[in-house]
Amino acid sequence: MGRTSGKWIRIFFAGPGAIVVALVVMAGMTRWVPGGAAGIDNLALPLVLAPLIWAALFFHACLDRRLGRVVLVALGLLVVHGALVGWGFLGASRHAVGGAA
Amino acid sequence: MIRLPKDETKLMVAVHGWSGIVLGLLLYAVVLTGTAAVFAHEIGAWSAGHVETRSAFARPLDGIIRRLSAATPARYREAVNLFEIGDHRLGVYFHRDEMDGGKPIDRGIYYQLDGAGRVAKAVRGTGEEVFGPRNDDALSSFLVDTHVRLHVPNPWGLLLTGILGLAMLVAAISGVLIHRHLFKDIFTLRRNANPVLAERDRHSVAGSWSLPFAFVLAFTGSFFSFFGTVGMPVLAMAAFGGDVKALTETVYGNAATSDPRPVAIGDLDRLVADASRRAGAEPTFVAIENYGRADAAVTTYHPARAGGIEITTLLYDGATGRFVRVKPTIGTRPSAGGTLTGIMAPLHFGNFAGMLSKAVWFALGYAMCYVTLTGLRLWLARRREAMRSLEWLDRSVAIVGFGLPLALVVSAAAFLVAMPLGTAVYWTTTAFLIGSAIAIGAGFLSPSRLMLDRLLQAGTGLVMVLLPPLRLLTGGPNWLVALRATQPEIVAVDIALLVAGGWMTWRVARGRMGSVSLPAAAGRPVASAR
Numbered sequence: 074m075g076r077t078s079g080k081w082i083r084i085f086f087a088g089p090g091a092i093v094v095a096l097v098v099m100a101g102m103t104r105w106v107p108g109g110a111a112g113i114d115n116l117a118l119p120l121v122l123a124p125l126i127w128a129a130l131f132f133h134a135c136l137d138r139r140l141g142r143v144v145l146v147a148l149g150l151l152v153v154h155g156a157l158v159g160w161g162f163l164g165a166s167r168h169a170v171g172g173a174a
Numbered sequence: 175m176i177r178l179p180k181d182e183t184k185l186m187v188a189v190h191g192w193s194g195i196v197l198g199l200l201l202y203a204v205v206l207t208g209t210a211a212v213f214a215h216e217i218g219a220w221s222a223g224h225v226e227t228r229s230a231f232a233r234p235l236d237g238i239i240r241r242l243s244a245a246t247p248a249r250y251r252e253a254v255n256l257f258e259i260g261d262h263r264l265g266v267y268f269h270r271d272e273m274d275g276g277k278p279i280d281r282g283i284y285y286q287l288d289g290a291g292r293v294a295k296a297v298r299g300t301g302e303e304v305f306g307p308r309n310d311d312a313l314s315s316f317l318v319d320t321h322v323r324l325h326v327p328n329p330w331g332l333l334l335t336g337i338l339g340l341a342m343l344v345a346a347i348s349g350v351l352i353h354r355h356l357f358k359d360i361f362t363l364r365r366n367a368n369p370v371l372a373e374r375d376r377h378s379v380a381g382s383w384s385l386p387f388a389f390v391l392a393f394t395g396s397f398f399s400f401f402g403t404v405g406m407p408v409l410a411m412a413a414f415g416g417d418v419k420a421l422t423e424t425v426y427g428n429a430a431t432s433d434p435r436p437v438a439i440g441d442l443d444r445l446v447a448d449a450s451r452r453a454g455a456e457p458t459f460v461a462i463e464n465y466g467r468a469d470a471a472v473t474t475y476h477p478a479r480a481g482g483i484e485i486t487t488l489l490y491d492g493a494t495g496r497f498v499r500v501k502p503t504i505g506t507r508p509s510a511g512g513t514l515t516g517i518m519a520p521l522h523f524g525n526f527a528g529m530l531s532k533a534v535w536f537a538l539g540y541a542m543c544y545v546t547l548t549g550l551r552l553w554l555a556r557r558r559e560a561m562r563s564l565e566w567l568d569r570s571v572a573i574v575g576f577g578l579p580l581a582l583v584v585s586a587a588a589f590l591v592a593m594p595l596g597t598a599v600y601w602t603t604t605a606f607l608i609g610s611a612i613a614i615g616a617g618f619l620s621p622s623r624l625m626l627d628r629l630l631q632a633g634t635g636l637v638m639v640l641l642p643p644l645r646l647l648t649g650g651p652n653w654l655v656a657l658r659a660t661q662p663e664i665v666a667v668d669i670a671l672l673v674a675g676g677w678m679t680w681r682v683a684r685g686r687m688g689s690v691s692l693p694a695a696a697g698r699p700v701a702s703a704r
Binding site for chain 1: 182185189343344348393396397404408409411415421424502506507508509511512514515518
């Protein structure tokens with residue numbers, strides 16, 4: 074991979090990539106963060122931590138010398154949390170179908 | 175101490191510089207108005223001449239609410255919000271929740287009462303429509319609105335300030351990463367070095383001391399900007415199939431069993447008195463859900479107790495007026511997420527320890543303005559020889575850096591004149607635009623950037639000095655009246671304006687332009703790690 078294309082991949086993962094991954098992580102966290110005593114920690118914590126998640130992704134994309142690791146971490150988070158959100162949707166639609174039947 | 179390799183340090187220097195350059199001027203506008211907005215309440219009392227000391231909740235309100243309820247159409251009596259407006263007057267908003275294209279909104283009638291509890295004004299519409307600035311709070315509303323969304327319509331204004339918050343977060347974190355000698359830099363001020371180096375030292379010292387504050391402000395600020403615009407819809411989609419109302423009810427709701435039988439509301443005067451005794455202060459906001467039903471719930475919100483950060487929230491049974499429990503701000507029971515969310519507001523507004531924390535927040539906000547402005551000037555000074563075409567940016571920095579304070583004090587002067595005439599909402603904004611136009615015009619016409627700096631600073635200083643006498647001339651209370659009414663903030667704001675304006679004018683007259691006015695000829699690349 075050339076230096077120029079590597080630079081643009083890095084810029085992509087530090088810019089729009091970090092935003093998209095942070096949003097998906099925020100959504101996915103509602104599925105695995107425990108609800109806590111009031112049952113709202115899974116909603117409140119992702120909301121509060123979202124700017125820090127974005128900042129962590131931004132600085133990781135800027136500072137990690139191994140571009141492959143930048144891509145792996147970002148895509149890994151995206152896939153895992155995207156799958157958790159999708160799983161939640163599937164569960165909800167199954168409930169809806171079951172309820173209707 | 176974090177020691178990054180050379181290449182990464184260079185990259186972080188570029189990130190630090192460009193995060194400031196691309197959004198620095200807008201960020202400066204948000205931070206400057208936010209710094210002033212720390213004292214929004216005091217500025218509101220000063221500008222409108224508030225001399226009432228008793229809270230609206232310390233006066234009888236039960237009869238008023240019952241009378242207003244009888245005059246309000248049944249469809250808007252689903253919920254009632256009570257809060258203070260102006261000079262400790264009562265604002266009452268009877269409303270119902272509706273869905274507007276999948277988006278939850280509220281609609282109802284907003285009654286603004288006078289000192290005797292009579293309706294001075296009633297406005298019908300959605301929450302967004304009825305809660306605009308009023309004649310007596312136009313100045314503080316203008317300040318807050320500039321800070322929150324730069325007067326750009328929602329959601330774009332909030333998204334913009336959220337992005338500015340993220341840029342500030344980047345600048346703060348990269349600022350830590352590029353400091354090879356953070357603790358040394360905190361105390362290094364080479365007064366006799368060349369102007370650019372001396373300026374860099376001042377920027378580093380002010381920036382280093384305010385770094386934790388910048389981080390907290392950027393973090394909490396972006397949280398607030400993205401909370402309703404991005405966060406809630408995304409969480410509602412992920413956890414509630416897109417139902418924002420269900421999410422809101424889970425997070426804020428009182429989780430009671432539904433009982434729609436019609437039952438008159440309990441004695442609100444007794445309820446508020448009990449809440450004030452339990453919380454140690456009168457409420458600042460009261461929310462009544464399911465008004466006129468057996469399952470009515472009343473939530474009272476009070477300032478934080480001495481030594482505390484989070485506000486106190488109490489829950490009452492609306493039908494009987496019986497105290498139910500102390501309620502966390504978020505959720506039905508205390509939790510980590512609720513506490514974390516609850517401390518975001520006091521951390522951002524700096525209002526958790528009264529005047530002391532507000533003064534600290536104001537001072538650190540001022541330091542942030544200084545850091546933003548000197549950062550921009552240093553970036554330009556380092557490139558001036560290579561990039562003469564950046565003259566326009568240099569002038570833009572002066573226009574925004576010194577023109578914005580000028581436009582703000584001009585709008586304050588216009589407010590003082592227009593408020594007694596009932597036209598303050600129009601003239602506060604218009605005068606700000608006129609002040610901005612003057613600054614921009616001066617930017618084009620001024621023979622040099624240094625002259626522009628002098629003109630704008632002198633203008634700002636002079637208007638500041640003129641504001642206290644103008645306030646008195648337009649019917650504002652004098653110091654004796656203000657002190658007798660235990661409103662020392664009116665005197666304090668007067669003194670602050672006289673001192674700051676006088677100091678600014680004196681410095682310009684003496685040719686001491688302040689360290690943010692790097693002379694144009696001083697542009698030499700700085701021989702440093704940066």
